[in-house]
Amino acid sequence: MRLHLEPGGVTGRFDLSAxxxxxxxxxxxxxxAGESFEVVxxxxxxxxxxxxxxxxxxxxxxxxxxxxxxxxxRGRVLVEGNASTGLAENIMxxxxxxxxxxxxxxxxTGCGGLVxxxxxxGARCGxxxxxxxxxxxxxxxxxxxxxxQAGNLVVCxxxxxxxxxxxxxxxIFVRGDVESLGADCIEKEMRxxxxxxxxxxxxxxxxAGDGVDASEFRRYGSARRLYNFTIDDxxxxxxxxxxxxxxxxxxREAAR
Amino acid sequence: MTAPSPDGFEPAxxxxxxxxxLRESYTFDRNVIAEIRRAANTGIYRIRGWGAKRRLPTLDDxxxxxASMSRYPLEGYREACGTDVVIGEHRAExxxxxxxxxxxxxxxxxxxxxxxxxxxxxxxxxAGTSTTTGDGGMTDEERQHSATLVYQYLPSRYGxxxxxxRVADAIEVVVGxxxxxxxxxxxxxxxxxxxxxxxxxxxxxxxxxxACRHPDWTGPDDLEIKIGELREITDWQVPIYVKVGAARPxxxxxxxxxxxADAVVVDGMQGGTAATQDVFIEHVGIPTLAAIGESVRxxxxxxxxRREVKLIVAGGIRSGADVAKALALGADAASIGTAALIAIGxxxxxxxxxxxxxxTSAGYWEDFQAGNDPAGITTQDPDLSARLDPxxxxxxxxxxxxxxxxxxxxxxxxxxxxxxLNLEPEDLAALTxxxxxxxxxxxxxxxxxxxxx
Numbered sequence: 001m002r003l004h005l006e007p008g009g010v011t012g013r014f015d016l017s018a019x020x021x022x023x024x025x026x027x028x029x030x031x032x033a034g035e036s037f038e039v040v041x042x043x044x045x046x047x048x049x050x051x052x053x054x055x056x057x058x059x060x061x062x063x064x065x066x067x068x069x070x071x072x073x074r075g076r077v078l079v080e081g082n083a084s085t086g087l088a089e090n091i092m093x094x095x096x097x098x099x100x101x102x103x104x105x106x107x108x109t110g111c112g113g114l115v116x117x118x119x120x121x122g123a124r125c126g127x128x129x130x131x132x133x134x135x136x137x138x139x140x141x142x143x144x145x146x147x148x149q150a151g152n153l154v155v156c157x158x159x160x161x162x163x164x165x166x167x168x169x170x171x172i173f174v175r176g177d178v179e180s181l182g183a184d185c186i187e188k189e190m191r192x193x194x195x196x197x198x199x200x201x202x203x204x205x206x207x208a209g210d211g212v213d214a215s216e217f218r219r220y221g222s223a224r225r226l227y228n229f230t231i232d233d234x235x236x237x238x239x240x241x242x243x244x245x246x247x248x249x250x251x252r253e254a255a256r
Numbered sequence: 257m258t259a260p261s262p263d264g265f266e267p268a269x270x271x272x273x274x275x276x277x278l279r280e281s282y283t284f285d286r287n288v289i290a291e292i293r294r295a296a297n298t299g300i301y302r303i304r305g306w307g308a309k310r311r312l313p314t315l316d317d318x319x320x321x322x323a324s325m326s327r328y329p330l331e332g333y334r335e336a337c338g339t340d341v342v343i344g345e346h347r348a349e350x351x352x353x354x355x356x357x358x359x360x361x362x363x364x365x366x367x368x369x370x371x372x373x374x375x376x377x378x379x380x381x382x383a384g385t386s387t388t389t390g391d392g393g394m395t396d397e398e399r400q401h402s403a404t405l406v407y408q409y410l411p412s413r414y415g416x417x418x419x420x421x422r423v424a425d426a427i428e429v430v431v432g433x434x435x436x437x438x439x440x441x442x443x444x445x446x447x448x449x450x451x452x453x454x455x456x457x458x459x460x461x462x463x464x465x466x467a468c469r470h471p472d473w474t475g476p477d478d479l480e481i482k483i484g485e486l487r488e489i490t491d492w493q494v495p496i497y498v499k500v501g502a503a504r505p506x507x508x509x510x511x512x513x514x515x516x517a518d519a520v521v522v523d524g525m526q527g528g529t530a531a532t533q534d535v536f537i538e539h540v541g542i543p544t545l546a547a548i549g550e551s552v553r554x555x556x557x558x559x560x561x562r563r564e565v566k567l568i569v570a571g572g573i574r575s576g577a578d579v580a581k582a583l584a585l586g587a588d589a590a591s592i593g594t595a596a597l598i599a600i601g602x603x604x605x606x607x608x609x610x611x612x613x614x615x616t617s618a619g620y621w622e623d624f625q626a627g628n629d630p631a632g633i634t635t636q637d638p639d640l641s642a643r644l645d646p647x648x649x650x651x652x653x654x655x656x657x658x659x660x661x662x663x664x665x666x667x668x669x670x671x672x673x674x675x676x677l678n679l680e681p682e683d684l685a686a687l688t689x690x691x692x693x694x695x696x697x698x699x700x701x702x703x704x705x706x707x708x709x
Contacts, residue, residue, distance in 0.1 A: 067472070131457060168462075231299065235297050
């Protein structure tokens with residue numbers, strides 16, 4: 001496990017059994033680049049370390065509730081434990097890693113940066129993702145990458161039903177089994193550029209991607225059949241048919 | 257002599273005795289026939305802008321009683337009648353201060369041209385009120401031209417940027433809107449230009465169908481946690497509104513309060529949209545008139561009415577009379593969308609020839625999704641958008657907002673009120689049994705409120 005904190009390098013330590021979430025988050029928002037923080041006893045608190053804008057390191061020792069590192073913009077957050085709904089939702093850049101499992105909507109709507117889930121991720125992992133890279137060491141739940149617009153979702157384990165439903169230009173890489181693909185999501189060829197991207201993401205996710213090779217993955221993306229409405233025009237067809245029959249009649253009369 | 261025109265206009269000739277034998281079906285009128293034919297030709301449901309067009313019970317079905325023996329009026333031009341509204345003063349470091357009880361509702365850059373957004377910002381700022389972003393994020397121009405800007409937080413999260421969240425004066429979590437409670441937005445390919453596509457991270461030219469449900473929360477318990485996150489990210493600086501389409505206003509309002517909202521925005525079915533399914537616009541949600549009283553009842557029962565939680569009512573607000581009646585029923589402010597667009601030039605008769613070339617007419621134009629708005633408002637076409645002068649259009653909106661405010665004051669003073677928020681249901685009577693039941697004010701000339709104990 002790559003730790004972001006050197007022993008003794010901690011500039012702030014917050015015990016959430018003693019101080020409020022408000023104090024913690026305000027301190028993180030006021031922090032300057034290069035500072036390091038340790039959070040203990042998170043006890044499932046929501047919105048821990050959300051809205052970070054400075055290039056800082058935060059280690060949370062324990063499990064967190066909803067929206068941990070929500071709207072993360074810079075720096076690195078590491079959670080030693082599990083995370084509930086909306087881990088790193090709408091992340092813009094920087095890194096958010098957890099060693100354990102994440103429940104629903106991990107990395108939802110993320111626009112950039114890297115989210116690493118060491119264990120499994122629940123339903124709708126990467127929903128509406130807009131450019132973030134998400135690497136999951138284990139499995140992902142149903143409807144992952146639902147309406148995913150851009151970015152990469154890497155699943156080292158299996159994917160549950162309806163993977164990539166209504167997906168746009170995001171890419172999904174799955175090493176294990178896919179229970180089923182959602183509407184408009186299809187398997188696509190793994191070309192060298194994709195293998196390169198995948199290898200880079202697996203390396204960045206270490207140790208989550210350790211011992212896993214890019215060649216073991218399949219790639220999925222959009223068939224782009226839902227991008228535009230299908231609109232019929234029977235009137236035009238009827239007009240053409242009429243013109244055709246009139247043309248034939250004229251030709252017959254001319255021949256006579 | 258010509259036959260009755262099939263284009264939906266009532267021709268003068270139809271009243272000629274030669275045509276008295278013609279009887280149009282009430283069930284299958286020409287409008288219905290045209291829609292069946294359109295559906296049969298294209299195989300796709302009707303998509304359009306605007307709000308519900310059908311006849312509905314409205315605030316017009318209420319009247320003010322005015323002053324009489326038991327209460328005296330205030331002098332129109334001499335005695336003060338306050339119009340200011342404060343939102344979020346109990347929780348936010350920087351509450352929203354509005355000079356007038358009318359706000360401009362959420363409309364996106366993308367659905368509207370940059371010029372139209374600028375005009376809305378200029379007009380609202382000059383009148384001392386707020387504008388609202390829409391489904392597609394905040395543009396720099398928009399922030400620049402709006403003194404008070406409400407940032408919408410929507411299911412699609414298109415263009416959602418925490419930097420924008422922090423420079424907003426308030427955040428509006430959109431659960432739904434009156435035109436389509438339960439539906440997501442639409443932006444068709446013609447309007448997904450390069451800039452719009454980039455802001456929304458979408459391929460250019462696609463027919464965008466936005467998410468209808470937030471990606472990382474469902475239900476009021478989650479929303480409470482989400483609002484907590486938004487407050488943490490913005491360091492509790494700005495108020496947080498929750499916007500709902502008028503569906504179950506009593507419960508929706510109560511749950512929004514429980515979730516921690518500083519203001520609840522309730523949008524009735526007359527509320528407009530840039531584009532959605534016609535069947536949604538006309539058949540989902542309840543009229544604004546029916547929603548206000550139910551929201552107010554929830555706020556009163558929770559002890560937060562006119563205190564911790566403010567109520568903003570939207571959907572078909574057109575005049576100072578509508579604003580004053582909404583306030584009298586218990587709203588803290590009213591919000592305008594369609595009316596604001598009309599004020600800046602939507603459906604301008606000056607473009608009649610061009611509307612006709614598009615198969616419509618000024619006053620009927622509703623194809624906001626088409627991207628070819630002659631008035632340059634609901635378009636991304638650079639030539640059409642250039643037709644709208646944002647400074648002059650802004651001045652029109654400022655004038656209109658001023659008229660709404662003064663009309664509201666006229667009615668407040670007539671009822672003896674020194675602040676528009678002192679208007680109360682006791683100042684109203686209903687003209688129809690429906691309106692009496694919906695608004696919970698007595699039918700005029702009686703003490704009867706249908707459904708009351």
